[in-house]
Amino acid sequence: MSPRHRPWEEAADFQIGLRPIAVADWLEGGEADPAARKDPLYEHARDLVWAERPGSEAGQAEALAMVEGALGPAPAAPGLPALYAAARRTPDDLCLMEKADGQWRLTALSLSAGGFFTASEAIGKSLGELHGPVTGFADRFLIRVQRVFEGLRPDLVLERRNWTVLNSDRLHTPSSAPIRARIPGIDPRDAGRILHLRVERQTLRRLPATGGALFTIRVWLAPLADLAGEPERLAAFARAWRAATPDLRAYKRFDLYDDLVEAFLRDPQPA
Incomplete structure (x- = not known):
């Protein structure tokens, strides 16, 4: 699942950064059997990876039809919620946003690759509440995202x-605590192998019949050491890391990794 995208080459700050793409490019694929990864989580850790609100069924069904329109129809196990039936077809996590009480709220989601949050924590939240941890989001971006x-x-x-x-x-990775607790034990010589670039490719589409919106999140991972063999990519990453704004650094907790990343940049050994 090595990343196809290099967003660190584009900005050193948190950006909305939405751009139009062709409908044919909506879902990237790249995972042979997403259901094999997602189904065990849905079965054994459902509160972490799945949530829905009453009344979201029509929007879920439209989202499933949209995914089937892109990937083709496929039989699903009976009794599955429609949005989860759609999510197990694609590597992407799927989030259904619908307007209620004047606010765009998360009414159903399949979250099998969530980064430091869970489905049960996110369900029902508004755009502002979902982005609350992003420093300055309410002042700088909320109105634009709502528009x-x-x-x-x-x-x-x-x-x-x-x-x-x-x-x-x-x-x-539903919780940050066990991951961050391991940081002090990392040998700086192993930083390139143990530290990973985590890239999210997100898309947004209107559901025309029900009026909601489908937000997708595709996560790509690769060891930092993958950059070692490509000097231009490595240099771009180093510039982005060192030029990151205080707000971005605080939100991403780059401070926890500064010493390890700099150790890798001084001696970038391939994996």
Whole structure:
């Protein structure tokens, strides 16, 4: 699942960064059998990876129809919620946003690659509440994001990308505590192997019949050491890491990894 995208080459600050893409490019694929990864989590850790609110069924069904329109129809096990039936077809996590009480709220989600949050924590939250941890989001971006949701056309697919560094090679990371507790034990000589680039490619589409919006999150992972053999990519990463704004550094907790990343940059050994 090595990243296809390099968002660290584009900005050193948190950006909305939404751009239109072709409908044919909506879902990237790249995982042979997403259900093999997602189904055990849905079965054994459901509160972490799945949640829905009453009344979201029509929006879920439309999201499933949209995914089937892109990937083709496929039989699903009976009794599955429609959004989860859609999510097990694609590597992406799927989030259904619908407007209620004047706010865009998360009404159903399949979250098998969530980064430091869970489905049960996120369900029902508004756009502002979901982005609360992003420093300055309410002042700088909330109104703009709300306008994007309001003006989203049925024939438009929007895409954005972001990135971070973690000492984990797992897609499903619901809690930061066990991951960050391991940081002091990392040998700086192993930083390139243990630290991973975690890239999220996100898309947004209108559900024309029900009026909601489907937000997708595709996570790509690769060891930092993968950059060692490509000097231009390595230099771009080093510039982005060192130029990151205080707000971005605080939100991503880059301070926890500074010494390890700099150790890798001084001696970038391949994996």
